[in-house]
Structure formats: structure tokens, C-alpha cells
Amino acid sequence: MDKRFENLTKLPSEPAAKMLAEQNAKLGTQLSAPASAPIGVVLEELDAKDAPIDILRLMSVVLPARERVWWACLAARDIVGAGAANATPSLAAAEAWVFQPTDENREAAIASLDYAPVQDDTVNCALSVMYADGTLGPGEMAQYPGPAGGSSVAAFAMNIEALGKKMDQFDSYTQLLVDRALDIAKGGNGVFDASETKQEG
Known part of the structure; x- marks a missing residue:
């Protein structure tokens, strides 16, 4: 498995399909992975099929509540800027x-x-x-x-919404949003900019 999708220690062990169904969420990509496939396997397939928006959707479902909100807050900060004055x-x-x-x-x-x-x-x-x-x-x-x-x-x-503000950087910014979610899922804080994103094989 791609190392990017390993050691997602903050995520539950439940199958991705079960969690999507519980939250009434659907992906636009047709998956070949079985319904019992763990989250990492589904993420890897979505990545292989170049479906970053579906990766974002899945991450929004599988991240625990605090981590999910923090991920959203980082995107909001991309719009309004850092610091208390901009919040x-x-x-x-x-x-x-x-x-x-x-x-x-x-x-x-x-x-x-x-x-x-x-x-x-x-x-x-x-x-x-x-x-x-x-x-x-x-x-x-x-x-x-x-x-x-x-x-x-x-x-x-x-x-x-944050992505919509950066359509001129669609590919790199979408990757940043994905990398943030993965970092948070591994126990990190997701705080890094596009120049720090990692492409690990």
C-alpha cells in the first residue's frame, strides 16, 4: 500500500463503505474494492483513479469529530488568513x-x-x-x-469553499487539502503549506 495511506491511527477500523452509509454519504467514483475494504484500501483506489474530491468526501466522513472540525478550520484559515484578528x-x-x-x-x-x-x-x-x-x-x-x-x-x-477560492491552483491545492487530512489522520496537526506536501511512494 502507498505509505500515504498507512498508519492512519486516528481513523476507526470499520469498513469505509459502512461509514459512508451511516452518514448518508456517497462517492462519485465506482469502486472495485469490496464493501468490507478498510479505509486505507479505498483511499488508495480513489487516489489511483485520480478522484481527489472523493478522497476529501471520504476523509470528511472518517475523521473523528475534533479532527474533522480542525481540518475544516484549516481550510477556513486559507480564506480569511491567520491570526485572531482575521478569525x-x-x-x-x-x-x-x-x-x-x-x-x-x-x-x-x-x-x-x-x-x-x-x-x-x-x-x-x-x-x-x-x-x-x-x-x-x-x-x-x-x-x-x-x-x-x-x-x-x-x-x-x-x-x-476554500478550493473554490483557489481554482487557479486546483491540482496543488486539492492535494494540500488531502495531505492535511492524511496528516491529521496520522496524529499530526495538518499545519503545513503546499510547498511542504509530500508525495511518498
């Missing part, structure tokens, strides 16, 4: 939840959605936090299920 309320709240995933920080992320401008793409980070455990929020809202795969859809959308 939108939704992005700042989502980042705070990643570092301290408390009910209070989750509530703050949800609250940020109420006053975010319509054109604020970073609300996807807060939405990914909102649906992080599959419910509509903490406290009383925990008894209400969120939309299937709501957190992963939001994280995927955040990455696609």
Missing part, C-alpha cells in the same frame, strides 16, 4: 471547541451561527461542531438527532 466568530468558536470540546464551547459555536453574515463561508466550521456527536447540540438539544452526516457535510463543504 470570524464562527471560526474562532470552532477552533476553541477543538482545543476544549466542552458543552459551553459547542454552545458558543452554535450561537455564532445566529449572527454570521450570509456570505460567511466559515459558518461551516461551526455547523460541523454543532452536529459533532450526531445531535442538534448539548443539553436539551442532545435528545434531537441532527441530519445524518451533518458534521461531515459541513467539513467537506468548508474544504470545497
Whole structure:
């Protein structure tokens, strides 16, 4: 197996197809791998078939909640820039939840959605936090299920929004988004720029 898709220690051992089905997610690429295939095998096939968008979709499903939100936050930072001064309320709240995933920080992320401008793409980070455990929020809202795969859809959308801002760098930037997700899946923080992406064989 390609070393890029090995040692994804943060990912569950469940088959990729099962996780996709549980989150009501579909890939556009026809796979030859069996339904029982582990995540790494499916990722390698998608890579061989040059399907980076499907890799992003799958990674949005299989990353654990905190790692998924952090991945989305990195994409949001590509749009707004680094530093506290550039963070939108939704992005700042989502980042705070990643570092301290408390009910209070989750509530703050949800609250940020109420006053975010319509054109604020970073609300996807807060939405990914909102649906992080599959419910509509903490406290009383925990008894209400969120939309299937709501957190992963939001994280995927955040990455696609960022990609839309960099269409002139489509190939290199898409690879950066993939490499970030893989680094996070291996226990890294995903923080590196396009010049630092690795093509390992």
C-alpha cells in the first residue's frame, strides 16, 4: 500500500463503505474494492483513479469529530488568513471547541451561527461542531438527532469553499487539502503549506 495511506491511527477500523452509509454519504467514483475494504484500501483506489474530491468526501466522513472540525478550520484559515484578528466568530468558536470540546464551547459555536453574515463561508466550521456527536447540540438539544452526516457535510463543504477560492491552483491545492487530512489522520496537526506536501511512494 502507498505509505500515504498507512498508519492512519486516528481513523476507526470499520469498513469505509459502512461509514459512508451511516452518514448518508456517497462517492462519485465506482469502486472495485469490496464493501468490507478498510479505509486505507479505498483511499488508495480513489487516489489511483485520480478522484481527489472523493478522497476529501471520504476523509470528511472518517475523521473523528475534533479532527474533522480542525481540518475544516484549516481550510477556513486559507480564506480569511491567520491570526485572531482575521478569525470570524464562527471560526474562532470552532477552533476553541477543538482545543476544549466542552458543552459551553459547542454552545458558543452554535450561537455564532445566529449572527454570521450570509456570505460567511466559515459558518461551516461551526455547523460541523454543532452536529459533532450526531445531535442538534448539548443539553436539551442532545435528545434531537441532527441530519445524518451533518458534521461531515459541513467539513467537506468548508474544504470545497476554500478550493473554490483557489481554482487557479486546483491540482496543488486539492492535494494540500488531502495531505492535511492524511496528516491529521496520522496524529499530526495538518499545519503545513503546499510547498511542504509530500508525495511518498
